[in-house]
Amino acid sequence: MPSQIVSLVVNGEHREFIAAPGATLLACLRESLGLTAAKRGCAQGACGSCTVLVDGRPEASCLVAVETVAGGSVRTLEGVATGGDLDEVQSAFVDCFATQCGFCTSGMIMVAEALLDRNPDPSEEDVIEAISGNVCRCTGYRPIVQAVLEAAARRREEAVTR
Amino acid sequence: MAKLRGRGYASVNYPTGMNLGGDPSQALVHATTTGTFVISLSSVDLGQGIKTIAAQCAAETLGLPMENILVDTADTDTGPHCMGTFASRGTHRVGNAVIMAAAEARGVMLEVAAEELEVDAADLETDGTGYIAVKGAQDKRVHITDLALAAHFKHGRTISGRGIYLKEPSVPVPETGEMDPDSCQAHACTVAVVEVDDETGVVEVLELFNAYEIGRALNPAMATQQVEGGAWMGLSHALFETTEPYYPARDHGPRDFAGYLMPGPADLPVQHSLLLERPSANGPYGAKGIGEMTANAPIPAIANAIFDACGVRLTSMPFTPERVLRGLDALKTEETC
Numbered sequence: 001m002p003s004q005i006v007s008l009v010v011n012g013e014h015r016e017f018i019a020a021p022g023a024t025l026l027a028c029l030r031e032s033l034g035l036t037a038a039k040r041g042c043a044q045g046a047c048g049s050c051t052v053l054v055d056g057r058p059e060a061s062c063l064v065a066v067e068t069v070a071g072g073s074v075r076t077l078e079g080v081a082t083g084g085d086l087d088e089v090q091s092a093f094v095d096c097f098a099t100q101c102g103f104c105t106s107g108m109i110m111v112a113e114a115l116l117d118r119n120p121d122p123s124e125e126d127v128i129e130a131i132s133g134n135v136c137r138c139t140g141y142r143p144i145v146q147a148v149l150e151a152a153a154r155r156r157e158e159a160v161t162r
Numbered sequence: 163m164a165k166l167r168g169r170g171y172a173s174v175n176y177p178t179g180m181n182l183g184g185d186p187s188q189a190l191v192h193a194t195t196t197g198t199f200v201i202s203l204s205s206v207d208l209g210q211g212i213k214t215i216a217a218q219c220a221a222e223t224l225g226l227p228m229e230n231i232l233v234d235t236a237d238t239d240t241g242p243h244c245m246g247t248f249a250s251r252g253t254h255r256v257g258n259a260v261i262m263a264a265a266e267a268r269g270v271m272l273e274v275a276a277e278e279l280e281v282d283a284a285d286l287e288t289d290g291t292g293y294i295a296v297k298g299a300q301d302k303r304v305h306i307t308d309l310a311l312a313a314h315f316k317h318g319r320t321i322s323g324r325g326i327y328l329k330e331p332s333v334p335v336p337e338t339g340e341m342d343p344d345s346c347q348a349h350a351c352t353v354a355v356v357e358v359d360d361e362t363g364v365v366e367v368l369e370l371f372n373a374y375e376i377g378r379a380l381n382p383a384m385a386t387q388q389v390e391g392g393a394w395m396g397l398s399h400a401l402f403e404t405t406e407p408y409y410p411a412r413d414h415g416p417r418d419f420a421g422y423l424m425p426g427p428a429d430l431p432v433q434h435s436l437l438l439e440r441p442s443a444n445g446p447y448g449a450k451g452i453g454e455m456t457a458n459a460p461i462p463a464i465a466n467a468i469f470d471a472c473g474v475r476l477t478s479m480p481f482t483p484e485r486v487l488r489g490l491d492a493l494k495t496e497e498t499c
Contacts (some may be wrong), residue, residue, distance in 0.1 A: 046419040097387045101209025128427045135419070138209050140394030141427035143387065 006070045008029040008037070011079025019066045026050045026061035029076060034120065037077035037106040041135070048134030051107035052076045060133075077106040080113065088111055088158065089151040096147035100138030107134050112148045120156055163361040166191035167368075170466025171353045174459045177344030178442075178451035179251040185329040187251075188242035189259040191220065191267045193321035197292075197310035199224060199267065201204045201233045204241035205256045210453060211384045212252045218380055219446050224271070225288025226306055231468040237449025238379050250451030253380065254345055255327045263325030270321045271306070274313045278304050346442040348450040352393065352459035355431075356467040358474075362488055363483030365468055367397055367431040370460060376436040378448030383439060385452060389435045392456020397431065398424050399457065400464040407477075 001021040008015050010033060017032035029035045029052065038061055041049035045060040052061045053075040080087050086094070089112045099105045108131060115122055115130040122130070127148045136144060179185050201220050207213040217231040222232075235241070244256065259297040268288075275294040276283035279302060286380050295303035297311050304312075313319040334341040353371040358364075372389050379385045403425040416422040441448025461479065467477050474489030 042419040044418060044420060070317060099209075099385055100211075100387070100391060132426050135424065135426075137395070137424075139387065140391045140433075141430055142390065142433070145427060156184050 004067070006066050008066075008070065009073040011075055019020075021067075023066050023070060024053070024062055025059070025064040025066045025074070028066045029061060029074070035076050035078050038110075039103055039106060041103065046135075048107040048111065048131075049104050051110045051134065053110055053114055056114065056117060058111045075110070075113070077109055080109065088154040089116065089148070092147040092151035092154060093144075096141060096143045096150055098101070098143040098147035104134055104136045104138075108136065108144055112151060115148065115153055116152055120152060120159070122149070122152055163359075166358045166360055166471040167355070168280065168358065168467045168469070168471025169353060169355050170463050170468070170470050171351060172459045172462035172466060173349070173351045174455050176221075176250065176348045176451070176455035176458070178249075178254045178346050178348065179329050180245075180249040181332055181341075181343035181346055183253065184331045185245055185255065187244040187255040187259045187327055189216070189256065189263040189325040189422065190242050191260070191263040191323045193267065193271070193306075193313070193324070195311055195314050197230060197306035197308075198232050199226065199230055199264070199321075201231060201258075201260055201263070201472055202241050202464050203233065203235045203256060204238040204244040205252055206235060206238070206247050210247065210248065210252065210388065211381065212247055212256060214384065215253050215449075216256055216260045217381055219260040220264045221290075222359055222447065223261050223292075224268050225290055225292060227292055230292065230306060236436075248317075250348075250452075250453035250455065252451070252453070253449050254442075254451050255329070257380070257449060258327035259325040261325065261446050263323040266323030266325070268323070268396050271309070272321065272451070274317055274321060275304055275309055277317055278309060278312050330366040336363060345444055346450045348377065348452055348455060350389075350455055350459050352396075352463040354460060354463040356471055358458045358468055358471040358486060360472060363486035363490070365401055365464070365481055365486060367401070367430075367464060367467075367482075370397070370431045370433045370463075372433060372435040372456075372459075373438060374436070374452065375440055375458075376452045377442040377445045377450035378439050379437045380447060385437055386435050388452055389437075389456050390433045392454075393423065393433060393460045394430065396457040397464065400461045401425065401482075404480050406495055407482070425436030439492070 003018050003020045006019045038052050039049040041047035043062045045063040050062040051058050054069050056070050069127050089109050127145050192200050200217050205212050211234040214231050220231045221228045272286045273285045275286055281296055285297055286294055291305050293303045313321050329345050332342040351373045355369040357366045370393050442450045465476055
């Protein structure tokens with residue numbers, strides 16, 4: 001089976017690249033498009049560090065064959081900030097000390113984005129459920145849960161003032 | 163069948179640094195043309211925050227804002243020497259080296275400022291805002307941006323400094339065994355509150371109380387995060403993690419992350435953490451090392467809490483439901499005998 005040209009909308013931009021048969025979405029993002037925020041942790045869908053949004057849903061991009069999402073819309077951490085301005089989730093992660101080594105951070109932020117997109121007022125249990133597929137070895141999770149709740153509060157406040 | 167609650171505690175004394183063939187770390191500091199002080203280190207930051215601590219030590223010593231400090235740990239081949247960020251030595255060794263380097267750079271900075279302002283260097287002071295000013299005459303001052311430019315293009319001076327901290331090796335006295343293996347010791351105590359389900363053997367850690375005496379806490383928020391993140395890792399070792407559940411047999415060992423158990427965000431205890439500050443005489447601004455010890459005390463504290471809850475004394479980690487149930491069975495057998 002030959003390589004094929006795959007097109008995706010990545011962070012709002014049309015991108016085309018050549019993908020080898022069976023290439024994962026993660027490998028294409030990192031190697032073909034140079035988007036290295038999504039990390040290759042376990043490469044078996046168990047750690048969540050490769051999480052990106054595919055048509056708004058959080059997916060372990062290490063398990064997704066890129067052909068299966070051709071033509072779809074992908075959002076990665078690189079598409080979250082507006083220029084140099086961090087969004088509410090990113091700034092809450094900074095303010096709540098929710099990062100240490102940073103390896104899980106991009107995946108955590110993407111699942112948080114997906115959660116807040118569908119539920120602007122999540123409970124602590126909702127946040128725990130949302131991040132439960134993502135492993136963190138540094139923080140003990142508590143600051144991450146707090147950061148997501150804080151981001152939700154900030155986003156609701158923004159919505160009111162807008 | 164019941165959920166049995168218990169409480170246990172454990173303490174740890176933890177040495178800062180190591181004692182092999184000497185324990186040095188170096189730092190080099192230089193000012194760019196625009197007054198950014200680059201701290202060159204080979205001390206790797208893997209999330210513990212050494213870059214932040216190094217920047218704080220440099221800013222405090224130079225008397226400049228944090229924004230004027232850039233920590234560069236780019237290349238351990240070409241950078242100044244560091245033994246590495248391990249043995250809870252980073253803050254202590256690297257912090258001290260940075261302070262020494264920054265103090266030398268500060269001396270040059272004040273000399274150049276004295277030339278620029280045509281005053282005596284001893285009459286100059288910094289206030290942490292970026293200005294170097296004449297004591298008692300605050301309008302006679304120069305900003306570090308202008309001063310660094312002048313140093314390069316007018317005075318032909320390099321504002322820089324060298325620093326090293328060396329803990330020399332300590333050989334034990336043969337007769338007494340006396341030696342000085344570490345630079346200082348941090349101390350901590352953890353109290354764990356657990357619930358043991360005597361039907362399933364599952365142990366749940368409900369609360370952890372952490373008290374840490376770590377010298378001066380240079381960055382209390384980061385230190386607290388280290389304490390609580392480390393406690394999570396301790397809890398994880400205590401209850402979940404193993405590659406050989408039936409050591410030394412390799413049976414049933416996990417082969418990948420899917421089978422390697424760790425606590426998730428729903429398994430977390432409530433943590434209460436307290437920092438006690440008794441500055442160390444040889445630490446950078448009084449700090450001691452805090453790294454690895456944070457995972458230590460929670461483990462025996464949880465073991466003691468399990469004993470308090472149900473009488474089972476576990477001596478092998480992790481404290482799995484199977485081990486708890488086998489312990490409970492053994493207790494019942496003892497009773498009936």
